Amino acid sequence: MDIFETKINDVKVLVPKAFGDSRGFFMESYNKVRMAEAGLDFDFVQDNQSLSKEVGVLRGLHYQLNPKAQTKLVRVLTGAIYDVVVDIRKESPTFGQWVGVVLSEWNKRQLLVPKGFAHGFCTITPDTQVFYKVDEFYSPEHDRGIAWNDPDLGIDWPTSEPILSAKDQTHPRLKDAEMNF
Numbered sequence: 686m687d688i689f690e691t692k693i694n695d696v697k698v699l700v701p702k703a704f705g706d707s708r709g710f711f712m713e714s715y716n717k718v719r720m721a722e723a724g725l726d727f728d729f730v731q732d733n734q735s736l737s738k739e740v741g742v743l744r745g746l747h748y749q750l751n752p753k754a755q756t757k758l759v760r761v762l763t764g765a766i767y768d769v770v771v772d773i774r775k776e777s778p779t780f781g782q783w784v785g786v787v788l789s790e791w792n793k794r795q796l797l798v799p800k801g802f803a804h805g806f807c808t809i810t811p812d813t814q815v816f817y818k819v820d821e822f823y824s825p826e827h828d829r830g831i832a833w834n835d836p837d838l839g840i841d842w843p844t845s846e847p848i849l850s851a852k853d854q855t856h857p858r859l860k861d862a863e864m865n866f
Contacts, residue, residue: 686716688723691784694777696770697725697797698786699758712793714760715818725797727756729818734762737808737815743847745805746771746831746856751865753827754800755819764813765789766806767843771831773859774801774866781859783840788815801866803831807842829863830856 689698703712720726735744746769749755759768771783787809788794798804806815833840833847835858856862 686713686719686723688725691786693770693772693779693782693784695799696784696802699795699797701793701795703793714795715758727758727820729758729820731819731822732816733819733823734814734816737764737813738811739848740808740811741844741846741848742813743805743807743833743842743844743849743853745769745853746803746833747805748773748803748829748831749821749824749827750829750863751800751827753821753824754866755821756800757798757804757817757819758795759788759798759804759806759815759817760793760795761788761790762814762816763790764808764810765791766808766813766815768796768806769804769840769842770796770798771803771838771840771859772801773803773831773862773864775864777801781838783838785841805833807844807847809843831859831862832856835859
């Protein structure tokens with residue numbers, strides 16, 4: 686597995702090695718020992734999967750407050766997304782900055798989203814399935830979000846009219862969001 690740094694410390698892009706032939710391919714998408722050897726030692730406790738049927742479905746920007754904050758390892762099983770993370774660690778030199786990465790079934794990239802980051806994605810193909818591991822269980826009382834279109838963030842999403850859940854339509858701007866990182 687190759688591991689690449691991004692412009693924000695602790696956010697990483699992981700690319701597993703895929704071995705293909707005329708039948709398809711095989712890849713090891715996760716190996717706890719190899720991750721720990723690379724300094725990425727997490728105890729993942731829950732797997733999540735979503736299906737977005739249309740192009741332009743935007744899910745996010747989501748995070749959980751401490752003590753239920755989550756590290757996520759995100760990958761795409763079918764289709765493609767534009768995946769975004771925003772640094773919401775108040776004392777970080779990159780607070781309020783974001784990184785966007787295309788994850789797809791074809792490039793097999795994975796995005797490591799550490800605790801202290803808001804996360805969201807927008808589908809860029811129909812029938813997209815996203816799968817991710819988390820190191821903390823979902824906690825509704827710690828669940829928070831930031832507006833996908835916060836002008837202070839200036840995220841360059843691949844759509845200006847996304848398909849949003851009712852919850853994602855009501856998130857506050859970063860400057861008004863509850864954070865404890």
